[in-house]
Amino acid sequence: MKTKFNNSIIKVEDLVKKFGNFTANDHLTFEVKEGEIFGFLGANGAGKTTAIKILCGLSVPTSGKVEVAGYDVYRQTNQIKRNIGYMSQKFSLYENLTIKENIRFFAGIYGMSRKDIRIRLEELLDRLKIENLKNELIASLPLGWKQKLAFSVAIFHKPKIVFLDEPTGGVDPITRRQFWDMIYEAANNGITVFVTTHYMDEAEYCNRVSIMVDGRIEALDRPQELKKTYHVDSMNEVFLKLARVKN
Amino acid sequence: MRNVLFLIQKEFIQIVRDKTMLPIILIIPFVQLIILVYAATFDMKNIDMVVIDMDMSSMSRKLISKFEGSPFFRVNKSTFNLKEANDEMTKDRADLILQIPADFEKDLLTGGKAPVQLLVNAINSTAAGLTNAYSNYVIADFNKNIIAENVNYIAPAHVQMIDVSYRFWYNQSLDYKIYMLSGILVILVTIIGAFLTAINIVREKEMGTIEQINVTPIIKYQFIMGKLIPFWVIALLELAFGLTLGKIMFNVPMLGSLWLLFGFAAVYLLVALGFGLLVSTLASNQQQVMFIIFFFLLTFILMSGIFTPVESMPEWAKHVNIVNPFAYFMRVIRMILLKGSGFSDIAKEFYSLLIYGIILLSLAVWRYRKKV
The missing domain is CATH 3.40.1710.10 (abc type-2 transporter like domain)
Known part of the structure; x- marks a missing residue:
């Protein structure tokens, strides 16, 4: 396992983000290896979304060093954006466009040619078996399908890293399972996955996880190591132990 | 630059698909021309x-x-x-x-x-x-x-007294409707253009889709262009539509070149839409957009000379009108349609608005934040 992930694709050193007096990210330091599925866990309001926005170049850090895909987050946000995909907490495909139109639009903004878009779109529709739905408006689809499509859009331009901010919020367990199958597939294709969640069962699916409490990273390791360290059987208990110590 | 085309394509699809948008675009000019031209008249009879x-x-x-x-x-x-x-x-x-x-x-x-x-x-x-x-x-x-x-x-x-005889030039029958109509066309294209663009970006903020765009490598000016061009085209079509209605319903004279009129309108709309874009980059929801635009539109329209001649306004009001885009187009559309003025007659207004438009659009690009 350890030999598989060697190169760091995300490097964060002493990252601080303050909003007025409130410190959302308190001296975060971590690295994400190329090709791994990195779980970024924490309770609501722990500072996960703030950190993910900084990594995506949507927000500027107060201080600290952050490199994503080899580019500096202060000066090279556009290069970063070319190399990442992002799926926000808030569902963000256009409801009044069809599946096909949404994909064509976002792929087009990333600079893909119409020909490439057409070819890859056929592949995608085929893989998801939704050829017959391609001209349906997003508004008419169930939430689970919307999430899967949002994820497909986020990785459509073949980024090096994809950031998923609570991608499975509000969907049923079966759909969540299917969603994780898609994440594995993306990881197998060489995409590094950075995923935030507060479902602790999902943490078990990650190669490594970090647990944030009140803006700080309290633990960072492989799930089985964490369980061993804290002498418990599930990630849920690991999390509760960490949160309880804190409060 | 290709990604701008994708943005434009997307905007047009959304406009056509929006069930309320097309009626607005087609019905507003009709209602405005019929009601306002007949009602807002200074012709005194009986x-x-x-x-x-x-x-x-x-x-x-x-x-x-x-x-x-x-x-x-x-x-x-x-x-x-x-x-x-x-x-x-x-x-x-x-x-x-x-x-x-x-x-x-x-x-x-x-x-x-x-x-x-x-x-x-x-x-x-x-x-x-x-x-x-x-x-x-x-x-x-x-x-x-x-x-x-x-x-x-x-x-x-x-x-053998001095015989004073009157001849009213450019509007011989003193038909106030013709004067009003040209003014209302100006308001029409401005409202359609400024409101639609301003609300468009703010709606993306409200829906959260703007974040998905901000995380792409699209460059700020490309984004603004992609938002500008569709509504610029719509506003010009709106002007054509309004002029056609004016011709059919009121037989409004068109003495000057229509090419000149549309060329001037194209530049004018850079200002009107640039203003809308700037507002939408500053506001965070549709309510704020409504308030800001309403305030400026009302002030600018009343000062533009649509009802009362700018010449009879006090000096300070004339100075305020330097930044009032309505005042420029209000004057020029009447010059071109009713007097048949040529480019040299309106060159000053043309270049002023061009500079004005470039300033507003630059501000909009500058104010549009991909980061928080």
């Missing part, structure tokens, strides 16, 4: 008047019938009582009282002064001014006839 004829002579009756014979006045009541006449005015049943004193005919024929009194309801000062002007016109005409009838055969040489 001014209600009360007559107090204390003379009861053939001369006084002649003067009254002069008033009645003109298309502007309608004699509603005759009385000998000033109080009664005043009551009519208080009750808003008359806007003009004509009082002819006794001995009117005698004074007139003996060559003395024969004064008459006009009392005008001046609650609306513009209407009062017009009423007064029309009345004086009728009385002057009456005077001329008196001179012709009573003086002419005695000493023909004396009637």
Whole structure:
């Protein structure tokens, strides 16, 4: 396992983000290896979304060093954006466009040619078996399908890293399972996955996880190591132990 | 640059698909042109008047019938009582009282002064001014006839007065509708353009889709261009539509080059839409956009010279109009349509708006934040 992930694709050193007096990210330091599925866990309001926005170049850090895909987050946000995909907490495909139109639009903004878009779109529709739905408006689809499509859009331009901010919020367990199958597939294709969640069962699916409490990273390791360290059987208990110590 | 095309394509699909958008684009000009052009008119017809004829002579009756014979006045009541006449005015049943004193005919024929009194309801000062002007016109005409009838055969040489004849240029029949129509076209394209662009970006903020765009490598000016061009095209189509309606319904004259008009409109719209874009980058929801745009539109429209000539505004107001895009287009559309002005006549306005537009669009690009 350890030999598989060697190169760091995300490097964060002493990252601080303050909003007025409130410190959302308190001296975060971590690295994400190329090709791994990195779980970024924490309770609501722990500072996960703030950190993910900084990594995506949507927000500027107060201080600290952050490199994503080899580019500096202060000066090279556009290069970063070319190399990442992002799926926000808030569902963000256009409801009044069809599946096909949404994909064509976002792929087009990333600079893909119409020909490439057409070819890859056929592949995608085929893989998801939704050829017959391609001209349906997003508004008419169930939430689970919307999430899967949002994820497909986020990785459509073949980024090096994809950031998923609570991608499975509000969907049923079966759909969540299917969603994780898609994440594995993306990881197998060489995409590094950075995923935030507060479902602790999902943490078990990650190669490594970090647990944030009140803006700080309290633990960072492989799930089985964490369980061993804290002498418990599930990630849920690991999390509760960490949160309880804190409060 | 290819990604701008994708953005434009997406905007057009959304506009066409939006069930409320097309009716707005097609119905608003119709309603505005029909209602506003007919309603917001300063043409005065059938001014209600009360007559107090204390003379009861053939001369006084002649003067009254002069008033009645003109298309502007309608004699509603005759009385000998000033109080009664005043009551009519208080009750808003008359806007003009004509009082002819006794001995009117005698004074007139003996060559003395024969004064008459006009009392005008001046609650609306513009209407009062017009009423007064029309009345004086009728009385002057009456005077001329008196001179012709009573003086002419005695000493023909004396009637060689200066003959002032009026010719109204560019709008010979003094048709106020034509003047209004061109002004309303300006408001029409501006409202459609500025509102649609401003609301568009803010709606993306509200829906959260803007974040998905901000995480792409699209460059800020490309994004602004992608938002500008679709509504720029729509606003120009709107102008064409409005002009066509104006031609069919009011036969509005088009003396100047339509190419020039559309060329000027194209530049003007950079300002109008640049303003909308700037507002939308500053506001965070549709409510704020509505308030800001409404405030500026109302102020700018009233100061633009659509109803009242800019020339008669105080100096400071004229200075404010330097930043009022309406004022430029209001003047130019009338110059081109009604006077047939050419490019050299409007060059100053053209270049001013071009610079103005570039400034606003640059500000919008600068203010559009991909980061928080």
